[in-house]
Amino acid sequence: MPAIKEAFSSRLGVILAVAGSAVGLGNFLRFPGLAAQYGGGAFMIAYFVSLLVLGIPIGWAEWTIGRKGGLAGFHSSPGIFHVIVHHRLGKYLGLLGFIIPVVVYMYYVYIEAWCLGYALNAAAGTFSQPGVNYGDFFASFTGAGANGASLHFGLQDVGIFVIIVYALNFFFIYRGLSKGIEFVCKWGIPILIVIALVILGRVLTLGTPDPTKPDQNVLNALGYMWNPQDIATGLKNPQLWLAAAGQIFFSLSVGFGAVITYASYLRKKDDVVLSGLTAASANEFCEVGLGGLITVPAAFVFLGAAGIAGQGTFSLGFNVLPYVFSKMPLGDFFATIFYLLLFIAAITSSLSMLQPGIAFFEEGLGLKRKSAMGLLAGLTGLGTLLVWWFSKDLKALDTMDFWIGTVGIFIQGMILVMVYSWYIGIEAAWAETHEGAAMRIPLFYKFILKYISPAFLLIVFVMFIAANVFGWNFALGAAAEFKPTSYVTDLVGPNPSGVARGTFLFCLSVIILVGCLIKIAGKNWARASGETKL
Amino acid sequence: MSTGGWISMILSVGFVTVLFVYCVGRVLFGPQPDADE
Numbered sequence: 258m259p260a261i262k263e264a265f266s267s268r269l270g271v272i273l274a275v276a277g278s279a280v281g282l283g284n285f286l287r288f289p290g291l292a293a294q295y296g297g298g299a300f301m302i303a304y305f306v307s308l309l310v311l312g313i314p315i316g317w318a319e320w321t322i323g324r325k326g327g328l329a330g331f332h333s334s335p336g337i338f339h340v341i342v343h344h345r346l347g348k349y350l351g352l353l354g355f356i357i358p359v360v361v362y363m364y365y366v367y368i369e370a371w372c373l374g375y376a377l378n379a380a381a382g383t384f385s386q387p388g389v390n391y392g393d394f395f396a397s398f399t400g401a402g403a404n405g406a407s408l409h410f411g412l413q414d415v416g417i418f419v420i421i422v423y424a425l426n427f428f429f430i431y432r433g434l435s436k437g438i439e440f441v442c443k444w445g446i447p448i449l450i451v452i453a454l455v456i457l458g459r460v461l462t463l464g465t466p467d468p469t470k471p472d473q474n475v476l477n478a479l480g481y482m483w484n485p486q487d488i489a490t491g492l493k494n495p496q497l498w499l500a501a502a503g504q505i506f507f508s509l510s511v512g513f514g515a516v517i518t519y520a521s522y523l524r525k526k527d528d529v530v531l532s533g534l535t536a537a538s539a540n541e542f543c544e545v546g547l548g549g550l551i552t553v554p555a556a557f558v559f560l561g562a563a564g565i566a567g568q569g570t571f572s573l574g575f576n577v578l579p580y581v582f583s584k585m586p587l588g589d590f591f592a593t594i595f596y597l598l599l600f601i602a603a604i605t606s607s608l609s610m611l612q613p614g615i616a617f618f619e620e621g622l623g624l625k626r627k628s629a630m631g632l633l634a635g636l637t638g639l640g641t642l643l644v645w646w647f648s649k650d651l652k653a654l655d656t657m658d659f660w661i662g663t664v665g666i667f668i669q670g671m672i673l674v675m676v677y678s679w680y681i682g683i684e685a686a687w688a689e690t691h692e693g694a695a696m697r698i699p700l701f702y703k704f705i706l707k708y709i710s711p712a713f714l715l716i717v718f719v720m721f722i723a724a725n726v727f728g729w730n731f732a733l734g735a736a737a738e739f740k741p742t743s744y745v746t747d748l749v750g751p752n753p754s755g756v757a758r759g760t761f762l763f764c765l766s767v768i769i770l771v772g773c774l775i776k777i778a779g780k781n782w783a784r785a786s787g788e789t790k791l
Numbered sequence: 792m793s794t795g796g797w798i799s800m801i802l803s804v805g806f807v808t809v810l811f812v813y814c815v816g817r818v819l820f821g822p823q824p825d826a827d828e
Contacts, residue, residue: 477792482800484792485795485799531818535815538807538815541810542811544807545804549804550804
């Protein structure tokens, strides 16, 4: 069996590492947009229901499975499922726990580079120059305008920042769990919260910046975000539930492959209940308490409701907000620290995407850390180059994000909760979770973990596929319509996208490659444990 | 902002803030795990 070589130095360290993995761009850009779109009241009810029956309990399951696998000497998702699921195919249940973080890293690091680039450009005063067109800057900087357009290396190009961000990530990963990931998160998360509080103070004291538009004031901005629309009608809207549950699921990084790896470095008597809850609460505080009060209200007071409606995550963050900051007193300073905040949120997440891959290469293939890092850098570098070059309309990025970073996470989350509640068994798993626990989970969570969470997740997943793959219009009976979305028509149909097809094939190739590596790893593990038959 | 908006915001932000402070307090000042094992 592989021996435990690394560990976090403290309980707070692992909690901050998991929180750092969860806190990302979605907390500050995606959540506020959704809450405003669906109306504060009904959306928040669905959001908190999803948090309580999906996010937190499945998180506990992931922490528990991770610690259990770690005690047997495994730290990668395939290894952990190999030792927990006593079947020759068990290790393949962890395939997505390797694939998801590695593939998501390929494009996430590209977005991380935007954040660093925007921070430095804000510091250099780029966004406050007269006549700057923020849409053109975004298209040029990210390459969204044309393929290959962003493969340049000036201050106003993403190239140099991709290289810096890559180097930083692998530098901290090279330093290891405690001196690398834990160090970054221990400093990064408090700094992130302080920056967010400073920006929050600025936003809440903006008053009415343009006296000719008295309606565009802070109170109305908060109202735009939080005023409940018709709650009863809202709660009957399946799209609202899908948006709320999806946000919780992706925001908490449940099923992502990072928590299971981090938890595998815990000791038998280390708590997972309070730690899991604390990491989740840190993410929620950043998302609802900070993200919910900053971005959309700030944009509202300068642009009004019409300027925000329909803006996607990237458009809000990298197109609308630079304009908003440019209109603010000390706008360059606040823009700089805001994009620095996003960069910190991103790097604490991207670091968590590398450790599962390193762990697998070390324990599955017997590689030393440097070799594992080299192999992972090569594999992820290839994917990042793909995203970087085929940047028009961010098609390659979007394709990877949908098929791996979204569909994959749903599947892995389902595997986690089913293994916890039905394979290990709820009684045994419950006892395992409470080993060394600093607090007790209310008993009714047994029922939730066994029935409600899997059923809820399955319903959300089916709805998600129906809407985002088959283009369901959320109507029933004769009014129901299905019109396949671009995620399908880009791959098959009369006008397919070559980039989408190529990216999809790349992802498939990675899955097949990793499947073969897991097979080799399984043989190594069987040989090490003296098994004669796989 | 409407009364409902205030309620919605205070309950949401208040809930996550109290939960976060409570959890961090328990981690920092609660009983520490045994050093053995």
